[in-house]
Amino acid sequence: MTSTRTRPAAAQTQPTTENIEVSAGTAAATTVHATTQPETTTGAGAGQPRTGGHELVQVDPATLAVDVNIRHDARLDDDFCASIADHGVLVPIVAVRTADGALRVRFGHRRTLAAVAAGRPTVPVVVAADEAAGPGGSNAAEVERLVTQWAENEHRAGLTTAERADVIGQLSAFGIAPTQIARRTRATRAEVTAALAVTSSQLARAATARYEFLDLAQAAVVADFDADPDAVTALVVAARDGRFDHVAQRLRDERTDRAARTVVADRLRADGVTVIDAPASQDRARELHRLADAEGTRFTETSHAGCPGHAAYVGQEHGWVLVDADGQPTPDSDDGQDDDGEDADEDDAERPGPGERDWRSWPAARWVCTDPAAHCHRDLWASGTSNDRTPAADMTDTQRDAARAARRDVIDSNKAWGSAETVRRDWLRGLATRKTAPKGTAMFVAAALAHDADLLADIGGNHLAADLLGVEAGAYGRSRGLVDLIERAGDARALLLTLVLVLAAYEARTSRDDWRTLRPATGRYLTHLQASGYALADVELRACGQPVPDRTGSGGGEEV
Known part of the structure; x- marks a missing residue:
């Protein structure tokens, strides 16, 4: 030739x-x-x-x-x-x-x-x-x-995450648009976006160079938290241990919560209100809903405003909330409950379907008097109580420490459950895009019908399945979009859709109380997700009755 x-x-x-x-x-x-x-x-x-x-x-x-x-x-x-x-x-x-x-x-x-x-x-x-x-x-x-x-x-070695990010960063520095970088390198647009985020963060670049187990998506999250070295360390350790998505979501939720609390606190200060930290049980401050004047009239925010001890702290309220067109929750004042970490009894109310209302928590002002006794207020809860709790004043130091730890566990675990729910549902959406069901589906569906067939009757699970599959749930009744989707499916796809329907029914029935009041149905559900490749968060391990690994000494103090 x-x-x-x-x-x-x-x-x-x-x-x-x-x-x-x-x-x-x-x-x-x-x-x-x-x-x-x-x-x-x-x-x-x-x-x-x-x-x-x-x-x-x-x-x-x-x-x-x-x-x-x-x-x-x-x-x-x-x-x-x-x-x-x-x-x-x-x-x-x-x-x-x-x-x-x-x-x-x-x-x-x-x-x-x-x-x-x-x-x-x-x-x-x-x-x-x-x-x-x-x-x-x-x-x-x-x-x-x-x-x-x-x-x-x-004996071959592909490009490391740091090397891939560096190449994409250099192409961008030459003026190549992200879409052209993606086309010419055959990287996905998401990978290009992640790489550019990494190259803009000195801390993220250092982390990817040092820890080769970080992928581009994880490194981009590290870049998002580069102003918080403790968060970066937690993310690196979580990537190594296989818990990255859960830790990242928890950090996002905490950041969002801090920002929302700051907004509430700033608004209170702008109105001339003294803002204090949440009072502990042994503090003098008491919330207004338990206080009254000398005649026994309960205080309100307005009636107590003239008291020298008038103040507020930023707590949490929980309730069913409406979701607007932008997906932002609008609290329903009739349903909100003043829960600053203790459980609200969400299971007593009928649970609406997804897309209509959702159970949420949001920061809100909690009104207090900093010294009720000094200002001649009556504490309506100071007399005998109907429960067996020991008053804080009668506790030993050990008992107080144990009570604080238990309450902190409730608050932290409830928040962890909310973060895990976000990760879990994102994982379910990914599962719903598959063409075929994973191994073990037929056995799981059969066991679900034998143990928990009543779950499939819940309209909430049907609407959640529609959401996971990206079809209309409908305002009333069962989703017609699901019916149309199944009618067009072949056998393999139909088995996957059946799995999504069953999983959505389990998911809709989960509760943030499942981590401490174990329910067999939730345990079966989460265990199946784990067997299918989903990494359980620590709070989900507790809901399954599985031991939680000791995270102390796992690298939390490692410098990044």
Whole structure:
């Protein structure tokens, strides 16, 4: 075939981009005997074959034999074939010449097959030797082939997260738009966006360079928290331990909560209200809902405003909330409950379906008097109580510490459950996009029908399934969109839709109280998610009755 001109051998440079080959395959190929010539050079020695026992030739890839390889499957993915179509074969294929003069690929089967699929007219090939060359004849050559193909496929290292982010950052610095970066590198747009976020954060760049287990999406989250070194450390440890999504969501929720609390506190101060920290049980401050004047009239925010002890702290309220067109909750004042960490009894009310109302918590002002006794207020709760709780004044220091720890556990675990619910439902949405159901689906669905068939009757689960699958839930009754989706599905897809319906029914019935009042249905549900690849948060492990790993000393103090 016709030779092509190249630069002199001494002037040739290593390409800056490679077709990264993660596998090669065995495929039957018709060997076409082609007459090939060594690639020639210009300048000194022009027209002479290369020395050193190697020839560099341009060959039609369809003429190369790819029938001898240690890999069983080429596994040609679309991105790799598209890269070959766009850029050609950047790293020459290595071949040996057979006894009958044909070329058989030794290294680069995957590049060869991709070039054929892409319709490349020629590919660069280094002819290393004759196939049967070497002492011992063909057996020795075959042993050499097996060993070298093993080494060539085993000892490969792809780009690290830090290297990928750096390449994308440099392309952006050259003025290449993110969409063009994605097209030319075959990275997804999400990966490009994440990489650009990483390159904008010195802390995230340092973390990706030091911790190679961070992927681009995780590194972008690290960049989002680069002003909070403690959060970054928690994220790195969570990535190592497989809890990244849960820790990241909890950090987002805490940041959102802090911002919302700051807004409430600033508004109170702007109105001239003294803002204090949430009072502990042994403090003098008491909330107004338990206080009255000397005549026994209960105080309100307005009636108490003239008291020198009038103040407020930012607490939490819980209740069913309406969601506006932008997905933002609007508290229903009739349903809100003044719960600053203790459980509100959400199970006493009928639970509306998703998209109508949702059980939420939000920061709100809690009105107090900082010293009721000094201002002659009556504490309506100061007399005997109907429960068996020991008054704080009668507790020992150990009992007070235990009570504080228990209350803190309730507050933290309730918040952790809310964060885990967000991660869990995002994972369910990802599951719903699959074409086929995961292994074990039929057994789980059968067990669900045997144990918990009543769950499927809940309208909330039906509407949640519609939300997970991206179809209309409808204002009343069951989702017609689900019915239409199932009618158009084949058997494999229908089994997945059945699984989503069952999982949504379980999910809709979960409660933030499940972590301390174990329910078998929730345990079965979460255990199945875990078996399907979902990483349970610590609070979800508690809901399953599983032991929670000791996180102390797990690297929380490690510098990043």
